[in-house]
Amino acid sequence: MASHRRPKQSSPRYTGVITATAAAAVALSTQAASADPLPDPNKKGVKAQVDRLYEEATQATEKYNGAKEKSDELKKEVETLQDSAARKQGELNELRNRIGTVAADQYRSGGLDPALQLFLSEDPDTYLEKASALDRAGDRQAAVLQQFLSQQRVLQQQRAEASEKLRDLDSVRKELGRRKSEIQGKLREAQRLLNTLSAKERARIAQEEDRANRASERTELGNEASASGRAAAAFAAAKSRVGMPYVWGASGPTSFDCSGLTSWAYRQAGVTIPRTSQAQAGAGTRINSLSALKPGDLIIMRSDLSHVGFYAGNGQILHAPKPGAQVRYESIARSGMPFMWGVRIG
Numbered sequence: 348m349a350s351h352r353r354p355k356q357s358s359p360r361y362t363g364v365i366t367a368t369a370a371a372a373v374a375l376s377t378q379a380a381s382a383d384p385l386p387d388p389n390k391k392g393v394k395a396q397v398d399r400l401y402e403e404a405t406q407a408t409e410k411y412n413g414a415k416e417k418s419d420e421l422k423k424e425v426e427t428l429q430d431s432a433a434r435k436q437g438e439l440n441e442l443r444n445r446i447g448t449v450a451a452d453q454y455r456s457g458g459l460d461p462a463l464q465l466f467l468s469e470d471p472d473t474y475l476e477k478a479s480a481l482d483r484a485g486d487r488q489a490a491v492l493q494q495f496l497s498q499q500r501v502l503q504q505q506r507a508e509a510s511e512k513l514r515d516l517d518s519v520r521k522e523l524g525r526r527k528s529e530i531q532g533k534l535r536e537a538q539r540l541l542n543t544l545s546a547k548e549r550a551r552i553a554q555e556e557d558r559a560n561r562a563s564e565r566t567e568l569g570n571e572a573s574a575s576g577r578a579a580a581a582f583a584a585a586k587s588r589v590g591m592p593y594v595w596g597a598s599g600p601t602s603f604d605c606s607g608l609t610s611w612a613y614r615q616a617g618v619t620i621p622r623t624s625q626a627q628a629g630a631g632t633r634i635n636s637l638s639a640l641k642p643g644d645l646i647i648m649r650s651d652l653s654h655v656g657f658y659a660g661n662g663q664i665l666h667a668p669k670p671g672a673q674v675r676y677e678s679i680a681r682s683g684m685p686f687m688w689g690v691r692i693g
Contacts, residue, residue, distance in 0.1 A: 393540050394552065398683075400537040401669045404530050406653040408595040408604050409623050411526035414519055415596070416622040421516040428509040435502040442495045530595055534670060560590070560673045573660075574643030577693045580616035582643035585609070585657050585665055591674045593667045598622070603667040603674060605654050609645060612657070613692065620692060624655035627690060634689035637662075637679070644691050648684040658689060 541549055573579050585608055591601055598607030606624045613620045620630045628647045634640055640658040646666075648654035656666025663676045679686055 393544060397537045397540050400533045400540070401671070404533040404537070404595065405605065405669055406649075406651060407526055407529045407533065409606060409625065409653045411523065411530060411596060412604070412606060413623045413625070414522045414526055418516060418519045418523060421512055421519060425509055425512045425516060428505050428512065432502055432505040432509060435498055435505065439495060439498055439502060442491060442498070445491060534595075537670070556671060559677065560675050562676070574641045574691065577613070577616040577618050578641075578643040578691065581609075581612040581618065581692070582657050582659075582665075584615035585612040585674075588612075588674045589665070589676070591667075593670055593672050593674070595670065605656060605667050608667045608674060609655050609657065618692060625652045627655050628652045628687070629690075631690045631692040634691055637686060637689075640689045641691070644689045646679070646689055647687045648682070650685065650687065652687060654684055 541552070544552070574582065588599070588603065588608060588611075591603060593604060594602035595604050596607070597603050599611035603611065606622060606627060609624075609627060610620055610622050621627050624647065627645055631645070634644060640646070642658055642660040644658045646656050646658050646664050648656070648664075654666070654668075656664040656668075659665040659676055662679055664679050664682060665674070665676050667674045668677065668682070
């Protein structure tokens with residue numbers, strides 16, 4: 348007779364553990380499916396790297412601006428020297444024709460003055476070294492010859508100076524190319540890092556930048572005494588550019604970098620100031636205290652003096668801050684750039 352055994356029953360305690368574990372697993376999986384992904388700690392690192400690259404790009408931009416300003420000055424100097432040399436060559440040609448006419452007249456009349464023979468030789472500079480020959484020339488003729496040789500030396504000097512300036516210009520243009528490549532490289536690297544973020548993260552960063560740009564519309568500037576005269580006019584011009592984009596190397600009227608904005612604004616007020624932030628740092632009266640600033644004063648930022656803007660009152664700066672941003676008002680304390688000093692123009 349077959350025996351029948353009852354199936355072994357699971358322990359109630361063990362069953363309870365299994366049930367609880369399964370329930371917890373289901374709950375966790377359901378929560379994981381419905382919740383947003385956990386924040387990636389590398390996101391903030393990418394943003395910090397992008398901000399650093401933008402800062403380095405703006406610093407390189409000021410060096411580019413300095414080289415560009417020097418290039419423009421050298422180009423004008425070269426053009427001036429070349430124009431002067433061309434005029435001097437014309438004067439020499441006229442003198443040579445006059446001397447040649449005298450020589451032709453003397454030849455037709457029976458002989459060529461030894462002084463003119465000497466002058467018309469391959470080495471006319473020896474003329475002045477031979478007093479006996481000079482004595483044989485008439486006073487007027489000697490004066491013309493001396494004028495020719497003097498202007499000839501000036502012409503040679505101007506041509507030598509122009510050649511030297513052209514070498515300097517070539518060197519500066521090469522520096523411009525290096526600076527341009529440096530800026531573009533940093534901007535490309537910043538974009539590459541941004542592209543590693545999700546579309547959602549990129550949108551969030553763009554929204555933050557947009558909020559910072561739009562905050563200018565709500566900025567309270569207070570009732571502090573404004574700078575007077577041309578500084579006030581320059582500040583008014585800068586205020587009219589709020590919302591215009593930052594573009595490296597740009598100086599208006601529809602896009603700007605930091606020193607491009609300040610130099611453009613002062614041009615509208617009839618004042619020429621240097622192009623770069625470093626040069627603008629020494630362009631007027633230094634104001635060492637934030638509390639002593641007036642709206643319209645320039646503000647020099649960063650230890651390398653690579654950023655500049657207008658003091659706008661109430662602890663605010665009006666500036667073109669960085670790539671991707673617009674001309675805007677911003678709290679000096681929250682700008683992320685240390686204040687060095689202010690500059691009062693005029």
